[in-house]
Amino acid sequence: MLDALATVAPGKPLREGLDRILGASMGALVVIGDGPEVLNICSGGFLLDAAFSPQRLSELAKMDGAIILAADATRIARANVHLVPNPNVPTSETGTRHRTGERVARSIAVPVITVSEDQQVIAVYVGEEKHPLESIPRLLNRANQALSTLERYRERLNTVASALSALEIEDLVTLRDVVSVLQRTEMVRRIAEEIDGYIVELGTDGRLVRLQLEELLGGVEVDRQLIARDYFHQPRGHGLGDALLALSELTTDDLLDLKVVAAALGLPGGAELDMPMTPRGCRLLAKIPRLPEAVLDNILDRFETLPKLLRASIEDLDDVKDVGATRARAIKDGLARLAETSILDRYA
Numbered sequence: 210m211l212d213a214l215a216t217v218a219p220g221k222p223l224r225e226g227l228d229r230i231l232g233a234s235m236g237a238l239v240v241i242g243d244g245p246e247v248l249n250i251c252s253g254g255f256l257l258d259a260a261f262s263p264q265r266l267s268e269l270a271k272m273d274g275a276i277i278l279a280a281d282a283t284r285i286a287r288a289n290v291h292l293v294p295n296p297n298v299p300t301s302e303t304g305t306r307h308r309t310g311e312r313v314a315r316s317i318a319v320p321v322i323t324v325s326e327d328q329q330v331i332a333v334y335v336g337e338e339k340h341p342l343e344s345i346p347r348l349l350n351r352a353n354q355a356l357s358t359l360e361r362y363r364e365r366l367n368t369v370a371s372a373l374s375a376l377e378i379e380d381l382v383t384l385r386d387v388v389s390v391l392q393r394t395e396m397v398r399r400i401a402e403e404i405d406g407y408i409v410e411l412g413t414d415g416r417l418v419r420l421q422l423e424e425l426l427g428g429v430e431v432d433r434q435l436i437a438r439d440y441f442h443q444p445r446g447h448g449l450g451d452a453l454l455a456l457s458e459l460t461t462d463d464l465l466d467l468k469v470v471a472a473a474l475g476l477p478g479g480a481e482l483d484m485p486m487t488p489r490g491c492r493l494l495a496k497i498p499r500l501p502e503a504v505l506d507n508i509l510d511r512f513e514t515l516p517k518l519l520r521a522s523i524e525d526l527d528d529v530k531d532v533g534a535t536r537a538r539a540i541k542d543g544l545a546r547l548a549e550t551s552i553l554d555r556y557a
Contacts, residue, residue, distance in 0.1 A: 210335045211409050213320035216241065216282055217333060218412025219345060223282050226266030227324060227331050236326030237270040238306050240277050242319030243286035247277060250313065254290030261285050270324070275309075280319075310334050345414050352407040352418045356425070359400045363425050366393040370432060374551040377488050380516050385482040387440045388467045391474065394433040395456050395464060401426050435495050439488040439515075441475065490515035497543040504531050508540070519544060 217224045230237045240247055254274050259265065261283050269276050274289035294312035302308040310321040314334035321334040331342040343351075369390050376382045404422050408415040433453070441449055455473040463469045467482055493515060494505050507530045512518040526537035 210333070210338050210340055211406065213241070213333050213335050214340065214342075214406075214410045215412070216320070217322065217331070217342065218410060220413030221282075222261060222263055223266070223278075224412070226261075226263035227322065229263055229267035230270045230324050231329060231331060233267060233270075234326060234329075235267075235270050235324070236306055237266075237322070237324040238275040238292070238310055239266075239322040239324075240275055240292070240313060240319055241282055241322070242280045242317070243277050244280070244319075246317045247319060250293050250317070251275075251277065251287065252291040252293050254287050257285050257288055259285050307332070311339065342410070345411065348407055348411055349414065349418070352404055352411065352415070355400060355404045355407065356418065356421050359397065359404065359422070359425050362393065362397050362400060363429075366390070366397055366429070369393055371551070373436075374493070374547075377493065377515055378519070378548045378551050380487070382486045382488060383482065384471060384484050384486055385467060387436065387486055388471045388474070388482070390436055391433065391456065392464060392467065392470050394429055394436075395459075395470075397426070397429055398433075398457070401429075431495075432492065435492040437474065438491045440486055488515045489513065490518045493544065493547055494518075494540075496547055497540055500536075500540070501531075504529075504536070507531060519548065 215221075217227060227237070227239075254277075261278065265285060266276065269285065269288040272289040275292050276285065277287040277290055278284065279286055292309050292313055294309060294316050296312075298312040298315050300308050300311045300315070302311050304325070307323050307325070310323040310332075311334050313319070314321040314336060318336070323332050323334070324330075325332070333340045333342065369386075370393075373382065373386050373390050376386055401422060404418065408419050408422065411418065434449075437449055437453060441452055452474045455475075456470065459469065459473055463473075471482070489509050490512070491505070491509065494500060494508060508518065508526070511529045512521055512525075521541075523534070523537045523541050526532055526540055527534050529537075532540070
């Protein structure tokens with residue numbers, strides 16, 4: 210559906226043609242795809258194979274039949290076509306044009322667009338989905354409301370993430386602290402996903418919304434991965450990617466339950482949220498500049514937990530493969546600065 214919406218987004222020639230049809234108070238049925246599966250349900254009409262233009266589309270819409278476009282919507286393949294989809298395919302529509310459009314979309318893997326002459330609405334059908342296109346001002350209003358919500362959730366995420374960093378330094382982390390941060394990252398991700406849909410539908414009018422979204426999302430996905438690596442206990446056959454996928458598949462109600470979130474991630478002690486947890490130190494080490502991933506993994510394998518890493522001397526770090534004396538000193542100084550900053554942020 211997002212791919213289909215991108216094709217009819219403002220700024221695209223197809224959207225201009227559809228707006229022309231709507232402005233002229235006409236109706237239309239447009240199929241994006243001219244493969245054999247589409248041609249098999251076509252009857253009559255005219256073979257055109259002409260370059261697409263908004264003007265041509267609006268002129269062809271004056272005829273009653275469907276208009277068949279190439280899969281990339283750059284050419285008009287046929288016009289005034291009578292579509293004969295399987296009549297046994299269920300449909301919830303009542304109008305002839307919309308009923309045919311829904312049946313074609315459900316029968317064949319191609320987007321179908323209908324323009325309602327009476328209701329003045331453009332609808333996109335893809336498979337079982339139907340998406341009526343909304344006006345640009347209304348979409349922008351929704352996107353701005355979602356951005357405001359995302360900003361509040363991001364501020365809350367920053368707060369709980371900073372608290373987790375300080376607790377890690379003090380070795381006072383509980384399962385509740387870890388799950389709370391991962392819960393917030395998933396909430397932020399879901400709001401961002403909704404905004405991304407608005408951006409696709411807005412087309413060229415969604416540039417500023419995209420810039421704001423990218424700014425608000427900076428570092429969220431990286432932190433989510435690092436926190437999961439820090440605390441994730443891998444049961445047999447259940448990897449880190451599977452755990453994060455399970456988190457993304459939780460319903461909204463389940464996401465609000467910290468115990469359910471802990472169980473989905475495979476974290477131990479899901480029934481006891483106050484049980485102590487010990488991080489490996491991935492997130493803290495990742496904040497040290499110019500530290501290659503391979504070296505980070507070697508350090509984690511050597512010290513296993515963050516408390517051991519914080520107690521390690523420069524000589525201990527120097528003994529780790531590929532670290533060296535200079536890098537060991539930089540790591541030790543960097544960890545000390547991060548620890549001090551985290552504590553100051555928590556108690557300031």
